[in-house]
Amino acid sequence: MSGLFTYSAKKALRHSEYHVLGIVGQGQFGRVFCAIHRSTGQLVALKELERQSTHKFLRELRFLLSLAHPNIITFQALEYTQTKRYLVMDYCEGGTLRSLIQSKIQLSLAERLKLITDVLAGLGHAHSRGIIHRDIKPENILLNLHTTGWIARISDFGIARLSQELYGCALDDIGSSAYMAPERFYGEYSPASDLYAVGILLFELMVGHRPFSGTPKDLMLAHLNQLIKVPDTIPFLLRSTILTALQKLPARRFTSAAQMLRSIQLAAEVYGLAQEAIPLAKPAVSLSVCPSVTTQQEPLRVLVTSLVVESQQVYQAYGSQIFCQTYTSDALAKDALHQWQIQLNAPVQTLIPRPQGCFAVTQKRLHNCFVYSIYCLPRTYCPTFGKQSECSLEQYRLLSFECINSAIAIAPQGQWIAIAKTVAPRLLEQTTFQILKLPSLQPIKPPQNCRFPLQLIPLDSRYGIVVSTQLENEVAGSAGTVFEVFSRRGSFVGVLNLPISLRLVTLSATFPYRLLAIDQNNPSSALLIDLKPFRVFRIELEISPAFVVATYWGYVIADRQGKIVLLDRDGKNIGSFRVPATPSAIATFEDYGLLIATWSGDRGTLDKVDLRQLHRD
Numbered sequence: 078m079s080g081l082f083t084y085s086a087k088k089a090l091r092h093s094e095y096h097v098l099g100i101v102g103q104g105q106f107g108r109v110f111c112a113i114h115r116s117t118g119q120l121v122a123l124k125e126l127e128r129q130s131t132h133k134f135l136r137e138l139r140f141l142l143s144l145a146h147p148n149i150i151t152f153q154a155l156e157y158t159q160t161k162r163y164l165v166m167d168y169c170e171g172g173t174l175r176s177l178i179q180s181k182i183q184l185s186l187a188e189r190l191k192l193i194t195d196v197l198a199g200l201g202h203a204h205s206r207g208i209i210h211r212d213i214k215p216e217n218i219l220l221n222l223h224t225t226g227w228i229a230r231i232s233d234f235g236i237a238r239l240s241q242e243l244y245g246c247a248l249d250d251i252g253s254s255a256y257m258a259p260e261r262f263y264g265e266y267s268p269a270s271d272l273y274a275v276g277i278l279l280f281e282l283m284v285g286h287r288p289f290s291g292t293p294k295d296l297m298l299a300h301l302n303q304l305i306k307v308p309d310t311i312p313f314l315l316r317s318t319i320l321t322a323l324q325k326l327p328a329r330r331f332t333s334a335a336q337m338l339r340s341i342q343l344a345a346e347v348y349g350l351a352q353e354a355i356p357l358a359k360p361a362v363s364l365s366v367c368p369s370v371t372t373q374q375e376p377l378r379v380l381v382t383s384l385v386v387e388s389q390q391v392y393q394a395y396g397s398q399i400f401c402q403t404y405t406s407d408a409l410a411k412d413a414l415h416q417w418q419i420q421l422n423a424p425v426q427t428l429i430p431r432p433q434g435c436f437a438v439t440q441k442r443l444h445n446c447f448v449y450s451i452y453c454l455p456r457t458y459c460p461t462f463g464k465q466s467e468c469s470l471e472q473y474r475l476l477s478f479e480c481i482n483s484a485i486a487i488a489p490q491g492q493w494i495a496i497a498k499t500v501a502p503r504l505l506e507q508t509t510f511q512i513l514k515l516p517s518l519q520p521i522k523p524p525q526n527c528r529f530p531l532q533l534i535p536l537d538s539r540y541g542i543v544v545s546t547q548l549e550n551e552v553a554g555s556a557g558t559v560f561e562v563f564s565r566r567g568s569f570v571g572v573l574n575l576p577i578s579l580r581l582v583t584l585s586a587t588f589p590y591r592l593l594a595i596d597q598n599n600p601s602s603a604l605l606i607d608l609k610p611f612r613v614f615r616i617e618l619e620i621s622p623a624f625v626v627a628t629y630w631g632y633v634i635a636d637r638q639g640k641i642v643l644l645d646r647d648g649k650n651i652g653s654f655r656v657p658a659t660p661s662a663i664a665t666f667e668d669y670g671l672l673i674a675t676w677s678g679d680r681g682t683l684d685k686v687d688l689r690q691l692h693r694d
C-alpha cells in the first residue's frame with residue numbers, strides 16, 4: 078500500500094525539483110515523504126497539504142519560514158504541483174522522539190537531558206519571536222543523528238496553531254492531551270504552556286511513563302486538579318525542575334525556556350554530566366551468552382582470511398590459495414572428488430559469491446602501488462586434482478590493473494562489475510569509477526571521477542553506492558560518511574550524507590536499501606541505515622565488532638575475542654555465544670548454520686555452528 082502512495086507522490090512530483098525516495102509518515106495534514114533535491118542532492122521532507130490552503134494560511138506560513146534555529150525544523154519552501162502543495166522541510170533521518178522512546182533503547186541520563194535542552198533551546202528562539210508551539214509532544218520532536226548522539230528538533234512549529242485556528246482541528250487526542258497545560262482547557266495559552274509540556278516530557282524521559290494517563294477527559298481532570306508525584310529515585314534538582322515546570326498556575330512555572338534550560342544545565346553540572354561527552358545508550362536487554370553451539374569442528378593449519386558458501390560449495394581463502402569443499406548430507410566433504418585447491422598468483426583479498434561462480438580479488442604489492450586481479454571461478458569449476466597449470470588459471474582471470482587503492486562491487490546477479498581506482502593517495506580527482514558489463518567486460522561509460530572510496534556496495538541489479546569519508550563537515554572537525562548512489566548505467570544519481578564516520582558497511586541480505594554499519598568513533602555502536610527513505614537507527618552492541626556478516630534472517634557480528642552477537646533484520650539482539658579463539662572469517666551455512674574460521678597462535682579451527690541450538694539452551 079505504501080508503495081502505491083509513494084507512486085502517486087512520485088507521479089505528482091515528476092516535474093518538480095524533488096525526487097521522492099519514500100513515504101515516512103502520515104499526519105493530519107497528509108503524508109510526509111523523504112525526497113532528494115534533483116540538482117543539489119539535499120535531502121528534504123515533503124509534507125503534503127491535503128486541505129485547501131487559504132490565503133491566510135499561506136501568509137502565516139511565510140512568517141513561519143523565517144523561523145531558523147538548529148533545534149527547529151526549518152520550513153524551506155512551498156512546492157506546487159498541478160494537484161498538490163507540499164511544505165519543503167529539513168529532513169530528520171532519526172525519526173521521532175516517540176519512536177526512540179518506544180524502541181526501548183535505554184538512554185543515558187546525559188542523553189535524556191541533552192534532548193530536553195535541545196527542545197528548550199528551540200522553544201526559547203520561537204518564544205522570543207512571539208511564536209508558541211502549542212502541541213509539544215514526542216511525536217513532534219524529530220531527531221537528527223550527530224557524532225555524539227541525537228539532536229532534537231521541534232517540528233510542526235505553528236502548524237498546530239494554524240490548523241486549530243484555520244481548520245478547526247482540535248488537539249484533543251490522547252497524544253496531545255497528555256502534554257496539555259491546565260490553562261489550555263480554558264482556551265488560554267502562553268509560552269508557559271509549552272514549558273508545561275516540556276515538563277511532562279522530562280517526567281516521561283526520567284520516570285519511564287507520563288504522570289497522568291486515561292481518556293482525554295481523565296487527562297483534563299488530572300492536569301487541572303491532580304498533584305504531581307515525582308518518584309524519589311529522580312535526582313533532587315531534576316525533581317524540582319519537573320515540579321516547577323508542572324505548576325498548575327502558569328505564573329508559578331519557569332518564566333522562560335532559557336530559565337528552565339539553565340535549571341537543567343545546573344543539574345547536569347552538579348551530577349557531573351556537563352563536561353563529559355554524552356555517553357551512548359546501552360541496550361535495554363542484556364545478552365544471554367550461550368556457551369557452545371558448535372556442532373562440528375575441524376582443525377585448520379592455516380589462517381583463513383575469506384570464507385564464503387555458494388551452492389553447496391564452501392570456499393576458503395588463505396594467502397594465495399583457495400580451497401573448495403562441497404558439503405553433502407549436512408557435512409563437509411572429505412573425499413578428493415569433492416574438494417579442490419588452487420593457487421592464484423597473489424594473496425586473495427576477498428571472495429564474492431555470485432550465481433555464475435565465486436569471484437576472487439587478489440592484491441599484490443608492486444613498487445609503490447598494488448596490482449589487483451579479479452578472477453571468476455565458475456560454478457562448474459572443478460579441476461582434476463593435482464596442481465593447476467598457469468594456463469588453466471589464466472582463463473578465469475577477468476582483468477588486472479595497477480593502482481594505489483581500489484574498491485570493487487559486483488551486482489547481486491553478476492550482470493556488472495563496478496571498479497573505483499585511486500592512482501595517487503587521497504586525491505579526489507585521482508580516483509576514477511567505471512562500470513563494466515559481465516561477462517563481456519565492455520565499459521558502460523568512460524571512467525569518471527569519484528570520491529576516494531572506502532567501499533563500493535551493490536544495492537540491487539540497478540543501483541550501487543560508493544561509500545566514502547567526508548572530512549569537512551558542518552560539525553567542525555568531525556568527519557562524516559557520504560553515500561553516492563550510482564546506477565548500472567554508470568551515472569551518479571544522488572548523494573546522502575551522515576555526520577558519522579562508518580566502517581564495516583554491510584548490505585542487508587533481504588532489504589536491498591538497508592545497511593548495517595559500525596560507528597568508527599563509538600566502536601560498540603552500530604547504525605541500521607535505510608536508504609529509501611533515508612532513516613537511521615542506532616543499535617548498541619556489547620562488543621566492538623571486527624566482522625559483520627548479513628544473513629537472510631539478520632546479521633552476525635563478531636569481535637576479536639570470539640564473542641558473536643546475532644541481530645535480527647531490524648537490528649534487535651536475538652542471541653549471542655562465544656567461540657574459543659579469534660574469528661578470522663565467517664560465512665552463513667544453510668538456513669541456520671554458520672561457519673566460523675578461528676585462529677590463535679599457530680593453529681585454528683573451522684567451527685560449524687547450528688544456531689537452532691541457541692533456542693534450546
Ligand SMILES: Nc1ncnc2c1ncn2[C@@H]1O[C@H](COP(=O)(O)OP(=O)(O)OP(=O)(O)O)[C@@H](O)[C@H]1O
Pocket residue numbers: 101102103104105106107108109122124150166167168169170172173216217219232233236
Ligand atoms: N521533517 C521530517 N523529517 C523526517 N520525518 C518526518 C518529518 N516530518 C514528519 N516526519 C515523519 O512523518 C510523520 C508524520 O508527521 P506529521 O508532522 O505530518 O504528523 P504528526 O506530527 O504525527 O501529526 P500532525 O499532522 O498533527 O502534525 C512523523 O511521525 C515522522 O515520522
